Amino acid sequence: MTVAIVDYGMGNLHSVSKAVERLGYKSLVTGLAEEILTADSVILPGVGAFGDAMEQLRASGLDGIVKQAAAGGQPVLGICLGMQLLFSSSEEHGEHTGLDMLPGAVVRFAPREGYKVPHMGWNKLSFRQPQSPLLDGLEEGHVYFVHSYHAEVEQENDLIAVTDYGHPVTAVVGRDNVYGMQFHPEKSGELGMKLLGNFLRIKNVQGRA
Numbered sequence: 001m002t003v004a005i006v007d008y009g010m011g012n013l014h015s016v017s018k019a020v021e022r023l024g025y026k027s028l029v030t031g032l033a034e035e036i037l038t039a040d041s042v043i044l045p046g047v048g049a050f051g052d053a054m055e056q057l058r059a060s061g062l063d064g065i066v067k068q069a070a071a072g073g074q075p076v077l078g079i080c081l082g083m084q085l086l087f088s089s090s091e092e093h094g095e096h097t098g099l100d101m102l103p104g105a106v107v108r109f110a111p112r113e114g115y116k117v118p119h120m121g122w123n124k125l126s127f128r129q130p131q132s133p134l135l136d137g138l139e140e141g142h143v144y145f146v147h148s149y150h151a152e153v154e155q156e157n158d159l160i161a162v163t164d165y166g167h168p169v170t171a172v173v174g175r176d177n178v179y180g181m182q183f184h185p186e187k188s189g190e191l192g193m194k195l196l197g198n199f200l201r202i203k204n205v206q207g208r209a
Contacts, residue, residue: 003200004039006066006082007031008056011045012184016079019186023197033065041200042069046081050090050106050149053081054098063099070101075177075202083173083180084151092149101178103154112166118148123163125171125191132160132174134198143171143181143188143195150182177202 003020005013005027013029020027020043028035036042044066046053057063070076078086087098090106098106109117122142127135145163151170153159160179161172172195173180179199185192 001040001200002026002028002038003041003043004036005029005043005045006036006062008053008060008062010048010053010056011082012047012080012186013045015184015186016043016045019193019196020200023193023200025200031060031062033061036062036065037069037072037074039069039074040204041202042066042074042076044076044078044082044085046079046083046085048081050081050084050092050098051094051096053085054096057085057099067099067101070176070178073177073204075199075204076101076179077199078178078180080147080182080184083182084149086173086178086180087151088154090149102151102158102173102175102180104152104158106149106151108149109165115166118146119150119165119169120146123165125161125163126168127161128159129157129161129174132172133202134160134172134174134179134195136198138191138194138198141191143183143185143192145171145183147182151180177204
């Protein structure tokens with residue numbers, strides 16, 4: 001089984017690749033359409049600014065390739081900034097259009113007494129959809145976050161798990177074969193690796209294993 005990690009010039013490619021390999025899968029860091037579209041699963045990582053990331057994706061044509069992969073039934077996972085890119089828009093350093101694969105907007109944490117921005121460190125997940133394949137066999141626990149912006153979903157059914165940072169914060173999302181994790185699963189200990197492993201076991205919705 002091959003997992004394509006989308007290389008568009010931004011993201012923690014090495015750590016995600018190593019985590020995939022530790023779970024027993026073949027990782028392929030690539031920006032080539034053919035390799036992405038023939039992989040069993042696709043991971044969209046990301047570190048940095050939303051607008052810069054979308055510019056890189058569009059310049060390389062990978063925005064359309066990621067959408068094509070999802071439309072073809074391949075399981076797609078966005079990690080950290082990669083999750084935010086799945087949404088319709090972001091207000092990070094201006095107004096930017098995202099991949100619009102999940103309806104919603106990415107907004108900055110509002111100032112709140114006792115809560116620093118960025119939201120950084122270990123925080124507990126609260127499951128909203130225990131029946132999700134991402135949460136199969138798991139119990140609520142802590143994962144590692146680093147972010148100043150968070151996604152506000154339009155459809156509550158897209159929320160798989162939240163964390164609390166003065167208010168419920170989107171942590172895991174999913175719709176059909178498109179998923180996202182705001183935290184870094186590869187840096188989130190046993191629970192993070194189990195979440196990543198559960199994603200990698202999800203099959204193409206058209207039945208290709």
